[in-house]
Amino acid sequence: MGIKTVAVYSDADRNALHVKMADEAVHIGPSAANQSYLIQDKIIDAVKQTGADAVHPGYGFLSENPEFAERLKAEGVVFIGPNPHAVVSMGDKITSKKLAMEAGVSTVPGHMGLIEDADDAVKISNKVGYPVMIKASAGGGGKGMRIAWNDEEAREGFAASKNEAANSFGDDRIFIEKFVTSPRHIEIQVLGDKHGNIIYLGERECSIQRRNQKVIEEAPSPFLDEATRAAMGAESVALAKAVDYDSAGTVEFIVDGDRNFYFLEMNTRLQVEHPVTELITGVDLVEQMIRSAQGEKLSMTQDDVKLTGWALESRIYAEDPFRNFLPSIGRLTRYRPPVEGKRENGAIVRNDTGVFEGGEISMFYDPMIAKLCTWGPDRGVALDAMRDALDVFELEGIGHNIPFLQAVYDHDRFIRGDITTGFIAEEYPDGFMGAEPNAGVMRKLAAVCALMHDVSETRAADISGSLPNHTRHVPDTWCVEIGDSHYRADIRGEKGLRTIIMDDDSDKAAIEMEVLINWLPGQSLVRALIDNKPVNFHAAPRPEGYAVRHRGCAFNVKVRTPEAGQLASHMPIKVAPDTSNLLLCPMPGVIVKVMVEVGDIVEDGQALAVVEAMKMENTLRAENRARVSEIKAAAGDNLAVDAVIMEFEAV
Template sequence: MFKKILIANRGEIACRVIKTARRLGIPTVAVYSDADRNALHVTMADEAVHIGPAPSAQSYIVIDRILDAIRKTGADAVHPGYGFLSENAAFAEALEKEGVAFIGPPVGAIRAMGDKITSKKLAAEAGVNTVPGHMGLIEDADEAVTIASRIGYPVMIKASAGGGGKGMRIAWNDAEAREGFQSSRNEAKSSFGDDRIFIEKFVTQPRHIEIQVLGDKHGNTLYLGERECSIQRRNQKVIEEAPSPFLDVATRKAMGEQAVALARAVGYHSAGTVEFIVDGNRNFYFLEMNTRLQVEHPVTELITGIDLVEQMIRVAAGEKLAFGQDEVKLDGWAIESRLYAEDPYRNFLPSIGRLTRYRPPAEGKAADGTVVRNDTGVYEGGEISMYYDPMVAKLCAWAPGEGAEARLAAVDAMARALDGFEVEGVGHNLPFLAAVMQQPRFREGRLTTAYIAEEFPDGFNGVEPDGEAARVLAAVAASVNQVMQARAVQISGTIGNHRRVLGKDWVVRFGETELALTLETGVEGASVRFADGTVLPVAGSFVPGSTHASFTIAGETVGMKVDLVGPAIRLRWRGMDVKAHVRSGRVAALARLMPKKQPPDTSKMLLCPMPGVITSVSVKAGDTVEAGQALAVVEAMKMENILRAEKRAVVRRVAVEPGASLAVDELIMEFE
């Protein structure tokens, strides 16, 4: 076994590898950039080496800097995690020359499968189903348009060396093919140092399902079931699960055997993933092979009981797999939610800043047999940087059993865990993730890669409380108000011989919803009666100053985020975010007469939608622009975002120049 492992990565995955290495008794070395000097993976490792400035192109993907760290620490093995150098054949070769083990596949497999064009040719030769497309490299936008027209729209434009949703665009016509080619090429060069592009047919109504493979250096190769990864935004996964609610036993076996055939064809060892696109008739087509550990590997670990990082380490050390295909059993159902520092209310645009509050739910096994796991690389007080992927954590939930019943149990366990997750200081997608868990379509398993676009065509604007949810929120607001009122009475004491008496009748208002209720308190909690006769027993753990509390409402326990915002009580639960005002009847009547504050008019301004760098400005003062015309490009978290005109207008002035770093809502240009 190895004496010391260096992790050539950062954040969550570096922490994940350190945990397994520690369990195996192997010391670890972390590497870090200027931006990560105080990162969690640095404090967790036994040693840490500084490797350069914040941009990954000057630190994490500079091979010589990693080699220097290896020499300084005497590490005899390197785990690359995912991203960065994990699928870089030159890096694996450099390690081999140094006499250092690469905890990953052989160089030949990385080179063959890391190039999407080559991999598709090899897959076809190995008898794996492939998507129709143009496998040659594309020189320019004109050729991209010609090829796309020949294949037939829609098409997917992809970076040959890409991954993680970067360098990918869907084009539905010539104009989008031309523009998508250039954007994909720019992103590919920025993220991977390789701007080669290819095009393939985009399968409509597709599911994204992948097979986990594992092989050793002794010729043993097997598959560990599948993962459903269909819920995506900007071609990057958001929610994954294992197994897939769509596959049957026969399709799972066929996909698994094809994945193993491809792995054997390239002499693969270590953990890897073969990704497929699956249509509504369970026809499946090879997309690509990721010659590394996948972000979503925890769901496979939860349903198989196999630690994939441990297996990668053992395989790299020359050990044989200790089990065969017949011994791989799928047990229960697991779901992973990726918590990102991105604002779902702004089309999932990245957010940066300090985590002023970071309190994940408790990990481990619950009384009902479900399990919660949280893989993270951050801590309260740490920063989310603009230089790297905005992932904060991967929250997983597992439930025992099989079929639809086990899946729903896992979904409900995930919903409870999301309710208990507190994040403040940056924009984040917790409300979106919580909302998805309640959607009938998701709960029924009717998924496609267009799920987000179809279910949220106008973007995510939160969840509006319906009748039952509105009553729950009103009951909680009244209960919290009662605690605060009781505290006020204790502080104020008595006036003369009179002690202030708490009211029972209240009107709770949030948004356009207004509910009158009567709250009666008792030894075991409170009872809330609504005007329509509905009664909800309420017992809660809220105390003044707490930001999260559990409430038992009509026998069901729910976790809710609670904040006091001036006279209002802010409640966040299951994707709902309301500011509830609890008033007496008289005050509520007067409040209805108050005028509403109007938001400022920004209709003649283009504001920066996220923190980022302006890479180009396409117009100048005096230009007339048409609806849909590109105005500027903002780069954030290694992704290009094209800002377009919403309507025909004349540019009055441009306030920025390329290279400018902007904050959210900072002015880019004004219109007449």
């Protein structure tokens, strides 16, 4: 649009991508958000320093702070978002619920008044009826939200939500509402101008969540019919008109299995998942926000809005799905997302990101790395494109959730569109342990790994063979071990397309496949054609083989000569050290509080300590009955992953 931009940044974001991309950048303080991004004076001072005409507040921090919008207005600076009245009315969850009820919008039962303390929270929770959702009034992005099923969880949830709300939004007000079991989370995108025109741009399904934070979004919803979509859209527009809404915003609903929908909240800002709406409507929401802010009329009517095709968004997070999605920090030693643009099957790949290879993921902010989006003429094409894009997404140096996303996209329930906000808890009740590959996939990966090993050995032989009196023979047969599965791979041919005959330890006949790879030692992404069909996966070198990751599966592959394969069964297996008597810090973070003392006897499930990382508080609990023998950390301590917090002894 030809508009010059100014970035503000904290110490932690000094080298951030948005700082490099902007025309100008202004430093606004220390890394902690409550000392930089949440300080209104510092933002306004940056505006004055640079002579900026307007402020786009982004997704979080001050984006739904009515006082900030008012202060900008007083300074003669345009706030690229709704008018302050709408921010006040809808940005506060308690006020917005009352307005929704007055407007005749269906709402979830709950207590809209402020809650004084934990005892008050327990009384209200019993009155509403468990389970309940404890929520920060000024919250968003899953921050300041807890589900409580009993009095103890209500007390803990109130305290944790209040702390998170204060740290993330500078507002610790809490309210409680009924938690609708087996719900779907579906939201309506609205768009308005300063001339009274408001339209809706279809819906987004955001039901795949963990810790009340969205992980996968899609548009449209595979669940809604035209009648329900129209009804939800009409109520959303009516609510927006009630507060003279004049920008992009989102009205969120809980929808039950019978398509009854209940108003949840309104986000008076751009949503993280806005790209899927842009992909199915062709409307650039950020551009429309800017045009609305400078007084232009909407260039379209409701009749002009057409939903075309299907779009998916994967939130790529710096978190370890194999450790209960605990945040991960560190340097991105490799960051190579899939190429954006159109594909041969008509699909489109889009990647919105704020990081770069060599950059750091800090502990101070939300752990999202990128939003990988795909579009297709139908859901099946969009889904296939997403699978392919995740297969080739190279991300190393930190823990990340790509394996989990891959497992979800291959899950029967997701493919059918049979999803609720309880999907993750229902399908992975003991945590995500990785997907299980079928025998056919395992055999293909074994064949490619054998060929990779053959390429490595041939390269080594060529190097050593160039030396005087050095010759080295590379065998044509390799033994491949993946867990309890064993294969014999006979490789035919010298270069290019190779024939591999795979024989396992079953009674089934050997299988012949044509395999082509252009992989070289040192590359982590393996692109292969097996019988002319692409198979892409990630492999890291390990002793005698590779650590392989493919479609949510993670395992070690051993490749040996037939002689070494026969001897391998006699080798001792290293036993991992016993850490059952230790409470280890599961992520880099700050100890908020230690809840026990030396000598205390703790029971299975008892809360022991609270660790804060990336604006989220995590309660660590005992795994069995024991006595606390030593405490090695205190409130305020910064701990690394696996640092010892306390030790136990048997009772």
